[in-house]
Amino acid sequence: MDKPPIIKTKLILDTNIISYASNYPVERQDKMLKIIDNYRAKYDPVITDYIQFELLKSAENKDSELLKKLGLFGKLSTNEAIILMAGVLHGVYKKAKIERKINDGDLIIATTAILSQSLLLTADKDDYPHPFFEEKECLTISFKEFKNSHTTSVIPIYLFEPNQTKTLQEVDKFFKIPTS
Amino acid sequence: MSDNTNLKTSKNQTFINIPNFEPIPIGAGTVSVSGATVSAQVLGRELRKAAKDNIVPLPQETSGQTSHN
Numbered sequence: 001m002d003k004p005p006i007i008k009t010k011l012i013l014d015t016n017i018i019s020y021a022s023n024y025p026v027e028r029q030d031k032m033l034k035i036i037d038n039y040r041a042k043y044d045p046v047i048t049d050y051i052q053f054e055l056l057k058s059a060e061n062k063d064s065e066l067l068k069k070l071g072l073f074g075k076l077s078t079n080e081a082i083i084l085m086a087g088v089l090h091g092v093y094k095k096a097k098i099e100r101k102i103n104d105g106d107l108i109i110a111t112t113a114i115l116s117q118s119l120l121l122t123a124d125k126d127d128y129p130h131p132f133f134e135e136k137e138c139l140t141i142s143f144k145e146f147k148n149s150h151t152t153s154v155i156p157i158y159l160f161e162p163n164q165t166k167t168l169q170e171v172d173k174f175f176k177i178p179t180s
Numbered sequence: 181m182s183d184n185t186n187l188k189t190s191k192n193q194t195f196i197n198i199p200n201f202e203p204i205p206i207g208a209g210t211v212s213v214s215g216a217t218v219s220a221q222v223l224g225r226e227l228r229k230a231a232k233d234n235i236v237p238l239p240q241e242t243s244g245q246t247s248h249n
Contacts, residue, residue: 010213015239022227022236029231037220046213058237065235072218072226076211081204088198115204116211123239151247164194164206171196 010076011043011159012113014122015054015105018047020141020155022069027143028155035139035157036121043119046074050108076116078108086111089132092170098129114162125158132167133160 013021013036020032036045052070059066086107093102102110106127113120113128119136120128137159142152195203218226230236 019236019239022230023234023238024231026231029228033224033227037224040220044217046217055237058240059235060237062233062235065230065233069226069230069236072223074213074217076213079211081202082211084198084201085196085204112211115206117207153247168194168196171198175199 008042008044010074010116010118011039011045012076012109012116012118012120013045013047013051013073014109014120014124014127015051016123017121017157018051018055018070018073020123025143025145028141028153031141031143032157035141039121039159044074045121046076046118048076048078048109048112050078050105050112054105076112076118078112082108082111082115085115088171088174089114089167092167092174093129093132095174096129096132096170100126100129102127102129110162113160114164114167117162117164120160120162122158122160123155125156125160128158128160131163132170134163135159136161 017032017036020028021036023029039045047070052067052075055070056063056066086104089107089111090102109120110128110133112118114132120133122128125135135158139157139159141155141157143155145151145153194206196206197203217223227236
């Protein structure tokens, strides 16, 4: 009898992670690919259709080739519930006095992670604020921009877990609906 | 828990209730997964090719990058 497939937790790779994994310098690219590969043992790396949109929007040419590359990843689909909840999350962040500008795309990606119970890998911690997202791990990638460069650049890579309970509580408070 | 609460659990399914909208389910069924993930070797090879052909846009500025001499 066939063993049932092991369902792993989804790991959403943010737009910047796909960019780092697909661009020079080689040292940064290799280290990013290694991180993704290591996480594959525990998680199922995916992108969302919104991440696909962001990458296509920024691409200058060769869109069909880009689509082919993006087809290598499993994909989570954005739906009406995610768009609705992303709008609500904006108000919830504001009420929690998270003042920094978080753009619509990051709200949609954040909501996709919350609703799909996925983890999120990103290089930009400001887009996924505490306490709605908890930092599970932080890795760093150090690399030289050019072969003979005298400086070493360092990028932090964060593994975030959505704090679903906290988010639900804050949505409750946002609409002032009693919980008991 | 009252009937008014936003957080409802039914048969291990949790919903977010936004007034005047259908409850939003948390977890399976909220989003669909499509496309097959490929092996790490294929993914690595294809993304290295992408860098060579310069087809994936560079990341926008992120909050954490630093440089050291």
